[in-house]
Amino acid sequence: MNIEEVREACISIKGATESFPFGDDTLVYKVMDKMFAYMGLESRDGEFWLNVKCDPEKAIELREHYNGIRPGYHSNKKYWNTIVIESDVSDALIEELIQHSVDEVIRKLPKVKQAEYNNLSNI
Numbered sequence: 001m002n003i004e005e006v007r008e009a010c011i012s013i014k015g016a017t018e019s020f021p022f023g024d025d026t027l028v029y030k031v032m033d034k035m036f037a038y039m040g041l042e043s044r045d046g047e048f049w050l051n052v053k054c055d056p057e058k059a060i061e062l063r064e065h066y067n068g069i070r071p072g073y074h075s076n077k078k079y080w081n082t083i084v085i086e087s088d089v090s091d092a093l094i095e096e097l098i099q100h101s102v103d104e105v106i107r108k109l110p111k112v113k114q115a116e117y118n119n120l121s122n123i
Helices: 003-011 056-065 091-107 111-118
Strands: 017-019 026-031 034-040 049-053 069-071 080-084
Touching: 003 017, 003 026, 003 034, 003 091, 026 091, 034 091, 049 091, 056 069, 056 080, 080 091, 091 111
Parallel strands: none
Antiparallel strands: 017 026, 026 034, 034 049, 049 080, 069 080
């Protein structure tokens, strides 16, 4: 998966928006006005990174099994992972972790907002 395919996977999420609140080089994805992913558009040491929310126990387990999954860059390392896009992390797992991140965001919303999200149509 390349950076454009990651962008397409993030924006295809039901209700997802993308913006540049941190400057022209960091793309942010939100659902219900809550961030679920962000990535730099400039490579770091030849790598492109995607940051996603993650259940804390799952985050640790993933970091232990994949060289391409690290504690979240510039974020709370308990709840965020950084995925090196072109690494030992499969495309299918990246897509799964994007959806897991969305699920983590929605799960923490008030019940009314969760219901609102669940009633959104996927455009």
